[in-house]
Amino acid sequence: MTVASEKSIFFQALDIESSSERAAYVQQACAGNENLLTAVCALLRENERDVNPVDRPLAAFLPTLSPVGDEEATDSRFTPGTMVGPYKLMERIGEGGFGWVFVAEQQSPVRRRVALKIIKPGMESREVVARFEAERQAIALMDHPNIARVFDANVTETAQPYFVMELVRGVPLTEFCDSHQLDMPERLELFVTICHAVQHAHQKGIIHRDLKPSNILVTLQDGLPLAKVIDFGVAKAIGQSLTVRTIYTRFTSMVGTPAYMSPEQAAMSTGDVDTRSDIYSLGVLLYEVLTGSPPFAPDRLQSAGFDELRKIIREEVPPRPSTRLSTLNNELAGTVAVNRRLAPETLASAMKRDLDWIVMKALDKDRNRRYSTAGAMAEDVSRFLMDQPIAARPPSTWYRFTKFARRNKVVISTVSLVAIALVLGAAVSVWQAREAIRERDEKEVALGEARAAEQAANEARTELEKFNDRLNATTVLLASGRANADAQRWPAAYEAYTEATNVLPKYFLVWLERGGLNAKLGRWDAAATDFAKAVEIGFPIEQAELSGVPQLLFYAGESAAYKTLSEELKTSDKNDPMAVAARGQLAGELSPADAARLADRVEQMLSAIGDADNPEATHEPKTKHRSYAKMFYGVNLYVAGWAHLKAGNNERALQRLKESNGANWFGRGIAHPLIAIAHHRLGNAEDAVRSFEQSQGLLDRILDESVAQSKGSPSIPWIDWVEFLINHREASIVVKGHTPAIDPRIRQMQSFAEATVAD
Numbered sequence: 073m074t075v076a077s078e079k080s081i082f083f084q085a086l087d088i089e090s091s092s093e094r095a096a097y098v099q100q101a102c103a104g105n106e107n108l109l110t111a112v113c114a115l116l117r118e119n120e121r122d123v124n125p126v127d128r129p130l131a132a133f134l135p136t137l138s139p140v141g142d143e144e145a146t147d148s149r150f151t152p153g154t155m156v157g158p159y160k161l162m163e164r165i166g167e168g169g170f171g172w173v174f175v176a177e178q179q180s181p182v183r184r185r186v187a188l189k190i191i192k193p194g195m196e197s198r199e200v201v202a203r204f205e206a207e208r209q210a211i212a213l214m215d216h217p218n219i220a221r222v223f224d225a226n227v228t229e230t231a232q233p234y235f236v237m238e239l240v241r242g243v244p245l246t247e248f249c250d251s252h253q254l255d256m257p258e259r260l261e262l263f264v265t266i267c268h269a270v271q272h273a274h275q276k277g278i279i280h281r282d283l284k285p286s287n288i289l290v291t292l293q294d295g296l297p298l299a300k301v302i303d304f305g306v307a308k309a310i311g312q313s314l315t316v317r318t319i320y321t322r323f324t325s326m327v328g329t330p331a332y333m334s335p336e337q338a339a340m341s342t343g344d345v346d347t348r349s350d351i352y353s354l355g356v357l358l359y360e361v362l363t364g365s366p367p368f369a370p371d372r373l374q375s376a377g378f379d380e381l382r383k384i385i386r387e388e389v390p391p392r393p394s395t396r397l398s399t400l401n402n403e404l405a406g407t408v409a410v411n412r413r414l415a416p417e418t419l420a421s422a423m424k425r426d427l428d429w430i431v432m433k434a435l436d437k438d439r440n441r442r443y444s445t446a447g448a449m450a451e452d453v454s455r456f457l458m459d460q461p462i463a464a465r466p467p468s469t470w471y472r473f474t475k476f477a478r479r480n481k482v483v484i485s486t487v488s489l490v491a492i493a494l495v496l497g498a499a500v501s502v503w504q505a506r507e508a509i510r511e512r513d514e515k516e517v518a519l520g521e522a523r524a525a526e527q528a529a530n531e532a533r534t535e536l537e538k539f540n541d542r543l544n545a546t547t548v549l550l551a552s553g554r555a556n557a558d559a560q561r562w563p564a565a566y567e568a569y570t571e572a573t574n575v576l577p578k579y580f581l582v583w584l585e586r587g588g589l590n591a592k593l594g595r596w597d598a599a600a601t602d603f604a605k606a607v608e609i610g611f612p613i614e615q616a617e618l619s620g621v622p623q624l625l626f627y628a629g630e631s632a633a634y635k636t637l638s639e640e641l642k643t644s645d646k647n648d649p650m651a652v653a654a655r656g657q658l659a660g661e662l663s664p665a666d667a668a669r670l671a672d673r674v675e676q677m678l679s680a681i682g683d684a685d686n687p688e689a690t691h692e693p694k695t696k697h698r699s700y701a702k703m704f705y706g707v708n709l710y711v712a713g714w715a716h717l718k719a720g721n722n723e724r725a726l727q728r729l730k731e732s733n734g735a736n737w738f739g740r741g742i743a744h745p746l747i748a749i750a751h752h753r754l755g756n757a758e759d760a761v762r763s764f765e766q767s768q769g770l771l772d773r774i775l776d777e778s779v780a781q782s783k784g785s786p787s788i789p790w791i792d793w794v795e796f797l798i799n800h801r802e803a804s805i806v807v808k809g810h811t812p813a814i815d816p817r818i819r820q821m822q823s824f825a826e827a828t829v830a831d
Contacts, residue, residue: 078108082115149230150190156234157226159188175239186223190234205233210304213276218269220302240300242289246360248297250411256422259361260453262297267354267450269301274347274446280304281345283353284332285360330373330381331366332356335437338385348439354449355434362427363396364408367435386437393431394423426456433464546576550585562828565589580609591624593828594784594821600628607633620791627794664719671715678708706737713743717750726750739792741770745803752807764807767800775817784824
């Protein structure tokens, strides 16, 4: 037989008027469970008291505390001068529901003043001791500059638990803000630090459950406000017990301060309280810091009956902070404005709409709509302070409508039926009207479409004729540019290409050709800009110039065009040598597996070419020129070495790269930096340095020759030159451990290049 819960037995017993029948029911329902029987009987006795928390207002049964410092209310064992362990009590500064707080002086091992909290004599119930131990362990778990630190914990000779914590000489949060007249940004910055402290506690698995101004003390440290969160006396662990004893909250009690209590706390379901309960309390704190009062007046909550209090907290939506400020009377508005260093007439307008959204999001009755963490709330406030968009947003129109619909189901149903009838009637009328005029309009529409088609055809024909004229003019200009370039009449060639870009700017070939001229002259930034324009227009990747475009775009920092080209090359299925070579230059964009597949394809090409020095052994058509075969063989050796290096096949890469340096081709020697990288990966430190020095020597020789001859481009093709510079820079980072500075000789070459075009 399943035994009912303590709560269900208690409520069922309340419905039985006869004492004897009630007792018999409880005995039967508990089914021999002595602990359950004891708990239910205790609840029934509490309910029969004249003063109980269910039938009387909360204020009626709040304990009446003696004024702080009233020595008659303090046990004689704990008067000033009494020693508690190594701590000498100085004065009592606070009193809670179950404990006293003293200023004490630690005698050893160091002398310092501390705050000592001890359970009141006669209140050592299991629940109170458990709460005290929870507070002690909760604070001990945390280490944050905005949370009071715990120094010690022990029991007195009379077995009363106490703990010793940092003595915070501060004032409550709201009192500090008003007394120091902090403006809105200063208050928000201070609030952000409090959010971070609460976030730290949540990360340690602790919910405070009683965040309020008196539990956040603020003092000045080095001239700046420093907030300290104190009093974790009602804290509970998230998902686990803090002590070996059970911290049990009776379902007829509410833990926390009503003005700062979340709706789920007011529901008195302890298993339903999580970190978002503290988010609600932070929202109340922010509301009070901004407006000078909490959302619900404490006097109203204290005078309300128990059920009315719970209803206010759980169901009533408070006014927005801006609305609260706009409704203050003149005297109170003047005080609030002065405390925030504002003119009274600007008080309401000073509350930005974003602050309304932040506060109301934290105060949402539905905790799923609050901030998920205290850190998220702090981040939103920080975004507001930096004039950035905030994450909080007002409830959508649909969300507000669904809430309204739930409250007014009958009205909504009636209005909906009427609206549907009206809409259907209007729809039928409109349909009939449209059918009546459709036939009349068909001929006019058809005639208009025919006229529009004729006009479009005429415009297209005219545009095509204009395009043909521009294309013919562009062809002439491109031919002129090539002829002048072949004759090394650089200014005339550049002028012809530039004119072609003006005549037909959407034609990729004009940008490619001018980019090639700029690259040949050493004007790499201008060439990269032209190539990027060609990529933007969408030129075919099979263009012969493609083998050099990727390197130049990468070297000049045209990242967007380089990325676009990379994606196109990856998906290219062409087997022509230039496309394969281009993919080789972009191996850095490939995964090791893709690079390995690329290396295999180039190796197949090398096998097909055979020995370039033995034309009889090659598989190329005999019409191929022998020097072309040798040149192409060197290129593919280099590309194969590159791909092997990117795939992690360092030994094979080293072999192919060395072979490419030995082959007789126009880029001979540019593999030195890649050889240095391969040696470095294989652990050959000396060989890596030696290869890098060879790379540096080649760089110096080319630069010195170009500067001596006042040339903007080196003696080797510009494609190989850019490739070499990129790899030399990477080798310097890998082998030498630093990025080389731009060589001043390169800037000299660039000035020579500009002068070449200007001449």
